[in-house]
Amino acid sequence: MAFGMKDVLNGAKSVASSNLVQGVLNNYSEMSTEDMQREYGMYLMDGEEITVGFKLVRDALIFTNRRIIFTDKQGATGTKMRVESINLFSVVDVTMETAGFGFDDSELTFTYIKTADLKAHQVQYVSHKLEFPKKYNVQPLYKLLQELAYNNCLRINGLD
Template sequence: MALFGNLVQGALGNYSEKTPEQLQKEYGDYLFDNETITMGYQLIRDALVFTTHRIIFIDKQGATGKKTAFRSIHLDSIIDVDMETAGLGLDDSQLTVTYLANVNQRSNNEVHQTHLFEFPKKTDILPVYRYLGSISIANRERINK
């Protein structure tokens, strides 16, 4: 029954939580030097991995999933995070991360982008929200010095 639930959540675009050890086995070879996995989520074949340096979106493409795209949001570019918890119906929990898309992070030359993450109702997103919120506060202080 759990597999069916994961498939339904995956079909709806929701992630199910995985341990850092599980994700390390599958994606450890793709990490940068001195980068470690802190938490992550699986979406049927795709994954969302949080590391000490970035958030990685892993998109397995095609029928076999051999072709894989890795896209990142670097933690030092995150400047805001919003949270919406699940309601009583079929609502899911959501986190929206706002980050600077330009490498040269100067307050007079910002290029903002956002990314929406949807999580199943049963997932406790508060730790992720607090983690990303703390990062955004530190980044704002660093950028605005």
């Protein structure tokens, strides 16, 4: 399944003052795909490509053409790292909250099916909330995830 995030996010710019300041505020700052590839390329599957990536102090959020990857560097040195993947075909819902006046940040929450069999009788849903700097235009990412969620719901329910 192609995930044309690079094309959709071309115009979206992160205007964060610095990664450290945004990290302290729990906001993701956009990173170049080249930097993400250099640092996290060894975790990609064959044929998988990074389309957009974000950094939160030492942690990362990476969107590829197949999945969403979260990295969590742990310990004082950050040499221990946890990697979590969410398959794009399991995303079924997304909500967005844009930044308001003052210190409000933009938020994007997506829900996905954790159960391996998407048509199982006991389906487990999990949600992730992401916070972005006030000046980051989160709308293109919302639109892309919403289209993905819509198409996944159609496919899962045999309506496509």
